[in-house]
Amino acid sequence: MxxxxxxxxxxxxxxxxxxxxxxGILGMPLLIGLLIYLTPRLMKEQAxxxxxxxxxxxxxxxLTEGLRAYLKPEEIAKRRxxxxxxxxxxxxxxxxxxxxxxxxxxxxxxxxxxxxxxDVPHLNIVPITSAADLEAIxxxxxxxxxxxxxxxxxxxxxxxxxxxxxxxxKEDFGTYDLYVRGKLDDRVIDEITSAMRDTLIGARVRxxxxxxxxxxxxxxxxxxxxxxxxxxxxxxxxxxMNMMMPMAFMGLLLMSTMMSGGYLLTTTVEEKTxxxxxxxxxxxxxxxxxxxxxxxxxxxxxxxxxxxMGLGLMALVSFTAMGMLDxxxxxxxxxxxxxxxxxxxxxxxxxxxxxxxxxxxQGLMMPxxxxxxxxxxxxxxxxxxxxxxxxxxxxxxxxVGNFVMMLRLATPTPPPWWEAILGMVAGCLGAYAALWFxxxxxxxxxLMYGKPPSFAxxxxxxxxx
Amino acid sequence: MPSAxxxxxxTKTFGATVAVRDLDLTVPAGALYGVIGPNGAxxxxxxxxxxxxxxxxRGELNVLGRKSALEAKDRIGYLxxxxxxxxxxxxxxxxxxxxxxxxxxxxxxKQRVRGWLDRVGLLDTEQKRCEELSKGMxxxxxxxxxxxxxxxxxxxxxxxxxxxxxxxRLMRDLVRGEHDRGATIxxxxxxxxxxxxxxxxxxxxxxxxxxxxDSMAGIRAKFDPRSLLFEPFVPDADVSALRxxxxxxxxxxxxxxxxxxLAAGADPATVIQRVAAAVxxxxxxxxxxxxxxxxxxxxxxxxxxxxxxxLRAAVRESAHGENGxxx
Numbered sequence: 001m002x003x004x005x006x007x008x009x010x011x012x013x014x015x016x017x018x019x020x021x022x023x024g025i026l027g028m029p030l031l032i033g034l035l036i037y038l039t040p041r042l043m044k045e046q047a048x049x050x051x052x053x054x055x056x057x058x059x060x061x062x063l064t065e066g067l068r069a070y071l072k073p074e075e076i077a078k079r080r081x082x083x084x085x086x087x088x089x090x091x092x093x094x095x096x097x098x099x100x101x102x103x104x105x106x107x108x109x110x111x112x113x114x115x116x117x118x119d120v121p122h123l124n125i126v127p128i129t130s131a132a133d134l135e136a137i138x139x140x141x142x143x144x145x146x147x148x149x150x151x152x153x154x155x156x157x158x159x160x161x162x163x164x165x166x167x168x169x170k171e172d173f174g175t176y177d178l179y180v181r182g183k184l185d186d187r188v189i190d191e192i193t194s195a196m197r198d199t200l201i202g203a204r205v206r207x208x209x210x211x212x213x214x215x216x217x218x219x220x221x222x223x224x225x226x227x228x229x230x231x232x233x234x235x236x237x238x239x240x241m242n243m244m245m246p247m248a249f250m251g252l253l254l255m256s257t258m259m260s261g262g263y264l265l266t267t268t269v270e271e272k273t274x275x276x277x278x279x280x281x282x283x284x285x286x287x288x289x290x291x292x293x294x295x296x297x298x299x300x301x302x303x304x305x306x307x308x309m310g311l312g313l314m315a316l317v318s319f320t321a322m323g324m325l326d327x328x329x330x331x332x333x334x335x336x337x338x339x340x341x342x343x344x345x346x347x348x349x350x351x352x353x354x355x356x357x358x359x360x361x362q363g364l365m366m367p368x369x370x371x372x373x374x375x376x377x378x379x380x381x382x383x384x385x386x387x388x389x390x391x392x393x394x395x396x397x398x399x400v401g402n403f404v405m406m407l408r409l410a411t412p413t414p415p416p417w418w419e420a421i422l423g424m425v426a427g428c429l430g431a432y433a434a435l436w437f438x439x440x441x442x443x444x445x446x447l448m449y450g451k452p453p454s455f456a457x458x459x460x461x462x463x464x465x
Numbered sequence: 466m467p468s469a470x471x472x473x474x475x476t477k478t479f480g481a482t483v484a485v486r487d488l489d490l491t492v493p494a495g496a497l498y499g500v501i502g503p504n505g506a507x508x509x510x511x512x513x514x515x516x517x518x519x520x521x522x523r524g525e526l527n528v529l530g531r532k533s534a535l536e537a538k539d540r541i542g543y544l545x546x547x548x549x550x551x552x553x554x555x556x557x558x559x560x561x562x563x564x565x566x567x568x569x570x571x572x573x574x575k576q577r578v579r580g581w582l583d584r585v586g587l588l589d590t591e592q593k594r595c596e597e598l599s600k601g602m603x604x605x606x607x608x609x610x611x612x613x614x615x616x617x618x619x620x621x622x623x624x625x626x627x628x629x630x631x632x633x634r635l636m637r638d639l640v641r642g643e644h645d646r647g648a649t650i651x652x653x654x655x656x657x658x659x660x661x662x663x664x665x666x667x668x669x670x671x672x673x674x675x676x677x678x679d680s681m682a683g684i685r686a687k688f689d690p691r692s693l694l695f696e697p698f699v700p701d702a703d704v705s706a707l708r709x710x711x712x713x714x715x716x717x718x719x720x721x722x723x724x725x726x727l728a729a730g731a732d733p734a735t736v737i738q739r740v741a742a743a744v745x746x747x748x749x750x751x752x753x754x755x756x757x758x759x760x761x762x763x764x765x766x767x768x769x770x771x772x773x774x775x776l777r778a779a780v781r782e783s784a785h786g787e788n789g790x791x792x
Contacts, residue, residue: 006565014553275549279610281518282543283566285535447518449547 003284004292011296015263016303025259025304029311036315050121050188052154052181057131059161062207066199067157068125076120076191121188122150131158141181155180155192164203173204246383246410249329252308253337253406254376258369260301261344264293265361268352277446286443290353294345301341302334309333332409332420339427340402344372346431346438350458353445360452367455375403386411395423398430437462468527469494469618469649470515475524477510484510486673488524492651492666494617497644499660500653501756502670508653509546511670512622515651516543529618539568542616546623546653548607552596556587556606559595560613569614581609585635601632608636612643619643621652625659637663657756669760676763688754688762693725693733695740696748706743712736724752 015021054071058064069075128137140153160174167174176196180189205212227234271277280289309330316325351364375382375394382391386408392415395404405423408415440462445453453461470492477485485507492498500508513519515526517534529537551559560578571577582588585605590598598606604627612619621640625633640663644650654660660667667684669677679687697704704723707716712731717724727736733751741749 003566003568006562010562014551018553271551274552275545275547276551277549278518278545278547279543279549279563279607280566282516282541282545282611283538283563447513 007292008296049119051150052152053124053126054155055126056157058159060164062203064127070195071123246407249410250407256301256305257340260297261348264297265348265352290442336402342431343399343434346434350438350441353442355452396426402427471527473525498651498666499664500668506670507673540617542611542619544611544621550595557591563610564613567614618649688759691727692752695723698745698747
């Protein structure tokens with residue numbers, strides 16, 4: 001047992017204590033984590049304060065005042081505040097409570113809000129009566145932006161004469177042309193277009209003799225969240241999460257299994273290529289060597305799984321979807337990882353022992369990789385209908401069964417617990433068969449050099465040993 | 466004396482090829498045995514079977530009192546022919562790892578690793594990665610890995626191949642040191658000279674069959690060529706007078722020397738005196754059988770004419786070419 005642990009420890013350290021592992025395995029999740037952390041902060045970043053004149057040539061004569069009123073700094077601030085409040089209200093209770101409990105984060109949120117309100121654009125509406133010399137009116141837009149000059153022209157709006165009242169015989173209303181300074185912040189452009197939209201609608205409704213408030217009341221329908229009614233109660237459903245969760249769990253399982261299996265293959269081929277294997281075989285039996293190596297890479301996979309799982313949980317907390325996660329899924333994930341990894345790892349060890357270099361391993365790996373990718377390719381139909389005969393049958397066939405069962409368990413309609421247990425038993429039988437086969441190949445393959453064997457030869461070895 | 470290794474009727478085949486056939490062998494504890502034979506003779510297969518790395522098709526074996534070497538692995542040190550190191554591992558860590566795999570977990574392991582490295586002049590490589598060492602250095606580290614846990618039985622497969630004469634001498638000294646400590650040593654080589662220099666008992670394998678199993682003294686007595694090696698004091702001297710010396714049956718040129726075959730019943734000491742009186746020598750000695758000669762004489766019995774000549778040439782070439790001469 002001590003030798004097993006020694007081999008496992010060396011295998012683990014030889015894999016983990018490398019720059020490639022650090023960059024590949026730790027670097028990527030760190031980067032993802034950093035993005036998860038930074039993205040909301042970067043998105044909250046407000047545009048630089050914009051100050052300037054907007055010239056409007058209003059042929060209808062009905063829009064200038066409305067536009068001026070809509071674009072008043074205090075009105076913009078009010079709208080932003082309302083939008084922010086709506087977002088906060090939409091936040092799940094747990095996160096709101098967390099934010100309230102945490103004085104630092106609450107203060108930071110308030111501060112950010114105030115900062116946002118303080119940086120609203122100051123836009124001065126300048127009406128121009130004649131569009132006779134439009135080119136001259138547009139000319140100042142070409143000036144280089146100057147922060148110290150609050151009177152710089154940043155946009156010119158030319159409203160068509162029929163924008164409020166349709167010309168006789170025409171079905172459509174006229175519109176307006178908008179000219180803006182080069183590289184004007186798109187959020188300011190959004191403010192201008194929103195202002196024009198609101199003002200135009202208001203003017204058209206008025207000119208038609210209608211009551212705008214009434215129309216808005218009639219056309220407004222509150223957005224509702226779907227509520228799932230289940231035996232355990234009612235829950236707000238999240239369709240996107242329902243689709244993503246099974247894929248995420250199976251992806252994690254697949255990634256950690258293939259990654260540690262791949263490392264096992266590489267280190268086995270390396271030991272054979274370096275000719276260190278016979279020295280090892282003088283100290284331990286082939287079975288001890290294989291099991292020790294499988295154990296070492298199992299821990300590597302657990303580390304990878306732990307890192308990505310942790311990041312996933314962080315993301316769930318960050319997106320306030322922690323309630324979507326059934327804690328049992330984490331237990332299932334680790335159990336199915338152990339079974340799937342031992343199965344795949346044993347096969348990888350067998351292949352690694354049989355070939356002389358990585359290039360030769362590709363051909364033998366192909367059938368295994370393709371088989372394991374089947375659940376990945378079928379994730380959509382399986383996760384949509386996880387209890388179909390096809391999905392159920394597939395989840396009991398090793399080695400794909402481990403992945404399919406994980407996929408099914410992570411769906412909103414998981415199979416009963418006894419199916420999960422049955423899947424585990426089937427998986428364990430598959431793992432045992434893979435270990436038995438691999439042990440036979442490993443013993444013969446490690447000392448075989450020369451032409452790489454085909455699958456048929458591997459089976460012959462297994463029968464001989 | 467108890468035996469460290471005992472093989473009875475050991476046979477191993479690979480497909481249609483019989484690698485080892487009905488091999489019987491007894492290696493007493495504390496002995497220094499050499500297994501010789503050309504490449505492909507079956508030496509490595511025999512060693513792998515002794516170590517239970519390969520399982521025999523037939524036969525019984527007993528290693529250090531056990532039915533399988535697996536049960537006595539920690540008491541065995543092995544330097545395989547196909548040897549290697551973990552390239553990225555540090556030298557000191559590699560040796561400690563190998564010792565631990567052999568069950569050596571003594572608290573002073575690190576000190577002993579340093580001590581051994583110092584002994585072979587590699588102390589400064591302790592913190593270097595194995596891949597940074599030269600081939601000769603790597604080979605020394607590999608030998609250390611085989612003996613660091615003070616095994617009772619040391620099996621070395623072609624330990625001198627690829628080494629320069631200086632390192633060959635160092636390796637020989639290490640092997641002798643282990644033998645003096647009391648370890649049983651079995652090593653294989655296809656360079657007969659190495660076996661001659663180191664072993665007190667030789668086992669010769671040819672095409673999977675054991676063709677010789679005797680002590681060096683026994684081999685010398687059995688394969689005594691009954692001839693003298695003669696070199697005249699004046700290089701171009703006329704040696705025709707030697708043909709008429711009583712006790713000399715035949716005079717034959719052998720490179721820069723002459724080989725004088727002794728007549729049946731002739732006393733070598735008397736003949737030497739007569740030869741020296743007939744033609745002044747710069748060198749005259751009784752020829753001793755080399756393992757090359759022994760091997761050729763055994764194997765050539767199977768081969769005839771050109772095959773036998775080619776065999777002799779090949780054996781001599783491999784002995785002198787790879788070894789770089791007697792060192």
